Amino acid sequence: MRAHSYSLGMIETLGLPALIAAADAAAKAADVKVVTYEGADAGIVTVYVIGDVSSVQAAVDAGADAARRVGRLLHSHVIPRPDENVPKMIKNLISPAEKKEETPTLSHTLSGLADQSINDLRKLARSYTDFPLSPQEIGTAKKEELARLLEEKQKGGGEQER
Template sequence: MVETRGLVGAIEAADAMLKAAPVKLVGYELATGAYVCVKVVGTTAACYAAVEAGASAAARVGELISTHVIPRPAEDTATHLVPPVKRGPERKVDLEGLTVKELRELARKLPGIGLSGREISNATREKLIEEIKKALGE
C-alpha cells in the first residue's frame, strides 16, 4: 500500500508500481484530507519492489504519507482490504451460429486450445467447434 496526499501522486505511484514489478492493482481508497491509498497484490518480493518504486515516484510529484507491505496477510485481513471480484452473468456462446471466421478468431483467443495457429487456419467448422468445446470444458 502507498498512501499519498493528492490524486496526482497516487496515480504516479500506481503507474510506477505496475511498471516496476509483477503486481496487480486492486484499487484505491479516497479518504478525507485528500488522502489516497493505492493497493496492489502479488508476491511479497514483488510487492516490496513495487511499493518502493511507487513511494519514490509519489514523493517526486506529490506528498508521500506512508507505505506498508503486509507479507502473507491473514485471510480475514485480505478479505477486508481487497474487494471481491464482481463477475457479470456468464454469456453462453452459440458456437453453431458463428461463422467459420468467427470460430477461428475465438479459437485463437482461447488459452488451452489444442490446435496450433496453422491448424486453426486449416480446421473445418466441426473440428473448430470440437476443440473450442474441449478448451471451454464442455
C-alpha cells in the same frame, strides 16, 4: 487463522496525482496487480497492490519514490501473506483466490445483482454485445434500472463479449 498466499502492498499519498503516479510506477516496476484504491478524508488516498513478496516490495518502493517526486507520500507498507481477514477490511479489494476475473461475469452476479456496486453493474452491462442501452446510457443509468435489465438479459439469454 489462515494466511493468503500473496502479499499486500499499500501506498498512501496526499492527493490523487501522487497516487496515480505511485500506482503507475508500482505496476511497471514488478509483476504485481494494482487492485483498488481508497480515499479517506482531506485528500488522503491509498492504492493497494498484490503479488509475491519480492515483487510487491519492489513495486511499493518504486511507487513510493514516484509519489515523493509528484506530490506527497504519507506512508507505504508491505504485508507478506496477510491474514484472511485483512483483505476484508479493504473496500473493493479483489483477492486472487476469491475472484479470477476483474470484469464481473453473469455467473458472479446473478445471485445478487442488487448487492453489486453500480460500477460492477455497468461493467457487466457493457460486456453484452446486444445490451438495450448504449454505452452512454449505461454510464448514466440508475442502479435499479441496470439490475432490472441485466436480470432480463439473464432470463432471455444474450451473448457476453470476451
